[in-house]
Amino acid sequence: MTTTTTPARTVETTYREAMREAIREALREDDRVFLMGEDVGKYGGCFAVSLGLLEEFGPERVRDTPLSESAFVGAGIGAAIAGMRPIVEIMTVNFSLLALDQIINNAATLLHMSGGQVQVPLVIRMTTGAGRQLAAQHSHSLEGWYAHIPGIKVVAPATLEDARGMLGTALADPDPVLLFEHGSLYNMGGTLREDAGPVDIHRAVVRRQGRDLTLISYGGSMPKTLEAAGTLAAEGIEAEVVDLRSLRPLDDETITTSVRRTHRAVVVDEGWRSGSLSSEILARITEQCFYDLDSPLERVCSAEVPIPYAKHLEDAALPQPEAIVTAARRVVG
């Protein structure tokens, strides 16, 4: 459904509002669903995503928590085990490190370790990414890092449609799903079908067709990647742009189908280069498309430094359209 084109009534909205609508719908339609996290209620969410929901659904279902990441994430796991459908919001991925033990050793592990008995139908939402001069401790892009862990699914909406539609599907999943919202996308505006609803969370999608090379990205780097594709088109280089959407599992088929046609690929990932999601994608392409490749694969990632505050340094540390264009030119050669 993410690529539907049938004409339909549309509304003007933003990524933030689309997320809020998704949460509101979930709270309305299933009384097992509740939203829990720091300042999701009275404050309205640190990025105003849940603004107004406390007033609409009350403090039981839009539940403010103390600063106790490990406890409230683990509480979400326990509540899910007991039949609820919690949406746990961790303000940002930076603070999720304090809850990582609960995510890896419980959420991701309980079902398998219990021989299939203990299901954890939990959704954990968090903001991720850099680009707003928040400095080293507030600029991590660790969604690709989380994608290393078996037992969880990891998704990253990059469009209004996905912001509106991924949460519902994640909540319907019987297992834990981590949903990463890039901070730079909240204000992204656009039109959305009025009847926009759940979308699949396992397929990658081609956002732009092209024959010369494949640009693979996701989440907050999609706008930059599409901008680069535009620039390349002006030079006569037709880049195909793949939006991964799901970081775990990865949709190998969509990736390899495109690369087998273009024979060239550049992966764009805001994570630090070494051991990033981009590494895994390069590895899979090499394993699966070795004989289809016409040139070395490339990646455009964040510099391997804690992200600095100063704008010029932060810009230099993050993937930028120019760097994507340059890498694309190299592989097309």
Place this chain on the structure above:
Amino acid sequence: MTTTTTPARTVETTYREAMREAIREALREDDRVFLMGEDVGKYGGCFAVSLGLLEEFGPERVRDTPLSESAFVGAGIGAAIAGMRPIVEIMTVNFSLLALDQIINNAATLLHMSGGQVQVPLVIRMTTGAGRQLAAQHSHSLEGWYAHIPGIKVVAPATLEDARGMLGTALADPDPVLLFEHGSLYNMGGTLREDAGPVDIHRAVVRRQGRDLTLISYGGSMPKTLEAAGTLAAEGIEAEVVDLRSLRPLDDETITTSVRRTHRAVVVDEGWRSGSLSSEILARITEQCFYDLDSPLERVCSAEVPIPYAKHLEDAALPQPEAIVTAARRVVG
């Protein structure tokens, strides 16, 4: 020095004793050094590595801590900042998740974030790996995952010489170093030069020469990899075996030099396959040796499941010599 061959008086020892000797030497030679962690003192270390050191150096310098991973790891960071040279032992990598915020947001970040002012000369030791039927929560192999983080160094001794020599060098480093000891190696016995001392912690080493393909591994998977190389040799396949030793930074030169000669490579990594260190190595080889490769790269990693208790299932989940041999045959094939 790790590849020295000059004859010299040697002693019979084990990996465990070599680690202990390294710690003892550090405590003897530098009064800024102290060992801190759960049960490192009175208990003698959960794997008996520090047995006897409390008696020799006293409770101030062989310091037992409560079960407070975040606090004592962070305390090690603070003590390092204030001029000490702490060796913090986290019993196993599984529990390090509780201290991850301190490691990533402080240890790895303070120097850069402070514009070069705050140095953290800290060594964090932890046991890693599966293979002893300890089940999902006690069988993580996350050293490759840690290698994603800029600002720290990650090393994994696989030999007696490195067990004896890496710690001293790590302590001499002005920045944080994580040292991973695979639980299956502690009882590994052998001979060591009596005068064995510090070794470099930035170079990979060729442990076995070969011309047909390169097997790349490290830490607890080295014995399995060398065993596989032996089996292959019996079949007339000469595998070169590279021991990474340093997982961050990676020694690209040693890796690419070997692969450029053999034109084929298999990476063996106990980490879960997706987004593992093996992905990064495949990515780098593809980026740097694309035109030198004669066949697709392969990896032998852990199955993407929480590691189960039952022996037959655990064995099936982990890299085994047979799987390495099979993969090697395929790429040489």
Place this chain on the structure above:
Amino acid sequence: MSGPQAVAATPTRGPMTHRGELLRGMTAIRLFEERCVELYSAGLIRGFLHVAIGEEAVAVGVMQALTEEDAVVSTYREHGHALARGLPMDVVMAEMYGKVTGCSRGRGGSMHLFDVSRRFYGGNAIVGGGLPLAIGLGLADKMRGRTAVTACFFGDGAFAEGEFHECVNLAALWQLPVLFACENNLYAMGTAIARAQAETDLALRAASYGIASWAVDGMDAVAVETSARHAVDRIRNGGGPCFLELRTYRFRAHSMYDPDRYRDKAEIARWRERDPIDLLVRQMTEDGEVTSDDVDAINAELNTEIDKAVAAAEAAPLEPVADLARFVHSEPEGVGR
């Protein structure tokens, strides 16, 4: 599974007094774990094995206060909790053997016994790791208007973990139906409590969160049951969480790997004089409630049950290797729950 069932998995021979049930329950755990130790030494049980020999009164006493609707979250030292909760010996023993007939299909082993049908949410091998789960179970029960109570077992060592602080505060703040059952056996592996806790009066510390909190003699099954019932009633009636410090002692080493160098033999001997099983037998004998014949009969019957469980475990099949990746994610039809 209230009353008898909660004490032991098999029907007991003839009517038994309640103290008799407690005795039987503790003996079942004792004999089961002593057998596990033998089987471990024989290499038939592997991995880590943590027995609670000496701490049986805690498991059996606390479990008396719980009903079927209640939930239990445990640690890696949980054979006793599991058996007292009513898990049959054979599925537990099969789990120790790593067989597919085990309560976790052999995937969990000694540290990860699960039985969702009994709301036994498992062994957790991360110290303190079960506490947040218990908070969540209690939160769900409260939000759904159920009267269930969640009992969370953890040790004195776990008290030092940040998660403990976060969870007690959350439970107290939200008035969750959670029983914090702290098994204070005075040691966290080799670390004596005084070398880990600035304030060793754990019940006092817990009270500072504004919750009902007290300590009880964890070697006296009757006293434990009385305290637990008091706490659980209070919680069930909306009194908010309670903290129970169960003062006990493990007679054996921390695990089969532990040479137990850190404890004074005399200290262990002193505590062995307070063996919870001997203690109860003495009390019951004085009151003419049990004879040595009865005791022998109980032991014999339980040993037979254990023999059966071992034989069944030996004979049981292994999970096919082909199923390794099952349950990383739920299967379409949905499993368990």
Place this chain on the structure above:
Amino acid sequence: MSGPQAVAATPTRGPMTHRGELLRGMTAIRLFEERCVELYSAGLIRGFLHVAIGEEAVAVGVMQALTEEDAVVSTYREHGHALARGLPMDVVMAEMYGKVTGCSRGRGGSMHLFDVSRRFYGGNAIVGGGLPLAIGLGLADKMRGRTAVTACFFGDGAFAEGEFHECVNLAALWQLPVLFACENNLYAMGTAIARAQAETDLALRAASYGIASWAVDGMDAVAVETSARHAVDRIRNGGGPCFLELRTYRFRAHSMYDPDRYRDKAEIARWRERDPIDLLVRQMTEDGEVTSDDVDAINAELNTEIDKAVAAAEAAPLEPVADLARFVHSEPEGVGR
């Protein structure tokens, strides 16, 4: 940098009474932060900006008790702590501008002010993240036999983090020379303390770890100084860690992003009546210790200093992009320390 220097970076005009120094120190912070707010609105300062307007008495009062050998660990709301510790306005302002002349070379910004030469170990943007560092600094000082004290600032919200529990226990257990300076401004972002803490008497809670602990009026600089000196003397003399609950209030929103929907305007107004600067001026005026002319002069002088700092920051160079990767690891010769 004891006494005057600790209060403000530049020499003061003529001799001043100690209360005059406190007044000057608080005014410096107030005016500096008000300027930062303007500069932020003008887009010249970016990222997150958390001002402590209303909380100046805490920073200035506590810092009086510290000497050069002592260490300070702070939060993301640390401009006041930094200035009171003696960091010059110009290097702090340059940092806000992201210039290489900033105290963190522009890499840190508002939330990460560092000055190792003054043992100011920074702004930390992870709530509670500085506590373990403070424990370690104290541990090192104690192991080296130094008499230094480490003061760690953190908020009421941080009190709920597990790290707080772990760190206070560790400090108490090891009797470390650490002052836990808890800035209780009643809110953690939009969450009022009563909605986050089961027991809102934080000093009482901290006392349960067996350490000296008390609360003080955080709007009264003199009272804060007295309490801090008492605590620091006690710690320095081997009395072990102390916990100081500084009851204060932030007059402005949590950050420049915060619309402050969660606080009652009347509540804010009530607290503004207790403005620490006005309070001290009133006291001093009553005692004829200061005139409105003096106050005007102080403000004028400080504004000039701020103007200079801003001008310098504007004019200062940026770190060359080529140096982006510097300081990920130490440079051969070793930097700082």
